[in-house]
Amino acid sequence: xxxxxxxFKGCKDWLKDKGQYIPYPTSWLNxxxxxxxxxxxxxxxxxxxxxxxILEMEEKESDKxxxxxxxx
Numbered sequence: 235x236x237x238x239x240x241x242f243k244g245c246k247d248w249l250k251d252k253g254q255y256i257p258y259p260t261s262w263l264n265x266x267x268x269x270x271x272x273x274x275x276x277x278x279x280x281x282x283x284x285x286x287x288i289l290e291m292e293e294k295e296s297d298k299x300x301x302x303x304x305x306x
Contacts, residue, residue: 238268243288246274253291 242248248256
């Protein structure tokens with residue numbers, strides 16, 4: 235499952251429109267989407283724009299988690 239997630243993180247569909255089409259985690263898990271075939275994986279290591287965009291998205295997600303834990 236985790237290796238599939240890594241592939242999906244670099245797929246064209248998840249990266250277009252600043253990640254607007256990344257499925258909700260619960261939907262991805264409940265629908266067993268890790269079993270889907272990844273249509274097109276972009277080489278994010280070679281594309282600095284995509285790499286920076288992914289890093290920014292991960293940073294925002296991390297910030298949300300930190301704020302969430304501080305509120306509890």
